[in-house]
Amino acid sequence: MPALPTAADVADAARLIAPVARRTPLLSLPELDAITGARVFLKAEPLQRTGSFKFRGAYNRLARLTDQERRAGVVAMSSGNHAQGVATAAQLLGMPAVIVMPKDSPALKRERTAAAGAEIVLYDREKEDRVAIARQLAADRGATLVPPYDDFYIMAGQGTVGREIIEELTAQGLLPDTVLVCCSGGGLLAGVALAVHDRAPKAKLYSVEPEDFDDHARSFEAGKRVANVKLGGSLCDGLLAQTPGELTFAVNQPHVAGGVTVSEDEVKRAVNFAFRELKLVVEPSGAVPLAALLSGRLDVRGQVVAAVVSGGNVDPALFAKLVA
The missing domain is CATH 3.40.50.1100 (Rossmann fold)
Structure with missing residues (x-):
């Protein structure tokens, strides 16, 4: 553990x-x-x-990244609030962010996430595994995966x-x-x-x-x-x-x-x-x-x-x- x-x-x-x-x-x-x-x-x-409240944890996590990690960016998965928190924290800290969001997430949450400069990747909540999608994106881009909750x-x-x-x-x-x-x-x-x-x-x-x-x-x-x-x-x-x-x-x-x-x-x-x-x-x-x-x-x-x-x-x- x-x-x-x-x-x-x-x-x-x-x-x-x-x-x-x-x-x-x-x-x-x-x-x-x-x-x-x-x-x-x-x-x-x-x-x-x-x-x-999600902005609190997102900023605390992203602000701990090294300069090299910041250049590679972050990947997160969220129905909307963690997405906006990560996107805004990344924008403030000058790093790219990709957010994996369900297709049925509220339009307002998707719009606000995009407005903060994040790239959005949509998935089907019933048929697809968001964790697998996020991990693959992070691996492909050399980015840091930012979980919505299971993180110190x-x-x-x-x-x-x-x-x-x-x-x-x-x-x-x-x-x-x-x-x-x-x-x-x-x-x-x-x-x-x-x-x-x-x-x-x-x-x-x-x-x-x-x-x-x-x-x-x-x-x-x-x-x-x-x-x-x-x-x-x-x-x-x-x-x-x-x-x-x-x-x-x-x-x-x-x-x-x-x-x-x-x-x-x-x-x-x-x-x-x-x-x-x-x-x-x-x-x-x-x-x-x-x-x-x-x-x-x-x-x-x-x-x-x-x-x-x-x-x-x-x-x-x-x-x-x-x-x-």
Whole structure:
């Protein structure tokens, strides 16, 4: 097993990305507190550069490359948010980037990735293996493969979300009792877990996933990594990794209390709620922790709760339907 990051690596990532990443706000809302019976704080990553937390890990990874590696460029695979994060980080650092994206990824995510200067290679999610495609491209071009989650520096970079949550709460004299994080491959959850438990060791962390794609919840219960049967078909296009990452699960297993699953209807209501009550554009994948709170999937009464709203890159036509 390769080396795993620690809270010290998250702190190092925070220093590295500070000049380019935004420190996003931690939002509270009396109406949400009334619904849940808790003091809820939402980490608003739709306001992050590129519209999601993914920029944090991408920049932390790419900034570590040598000059020679930068000249050869990078290859990444993503349904959209990691794609935009890598593309923008590569643009800032002056290196070429190729992104392998599914054909059914939202048009907005493809457009924004291309606008950041990346070359896009499309694949069929149901029939083709994106890992094999990305590895071949990297080998052909001598480029560095940048995984979406199963990487030391990616996890450490994503962990700066959790570090900021703790810093904001401690400034108010608080520590979280419960932290909810959306989960695809588990990189965000791993980084947040390291940062949170460094300062709040008693906090309970939960993965949140859509129905039929709850591989983390089932893996935590089984004590080993298990796979989803379905490969696609969810409104939450950014949470469709088939299994937890090998490295991310090694970090998450001792830190995470369990997994929570939400329905598509609950996700739709959460997107609507965020727009109407918070005036915040949230994509379905980023809304699952909020969906878990609004639907009462966890009893958090009397607690201090932090939930990561992870991104806002939603197709405009879909968003219009969800908030109508």
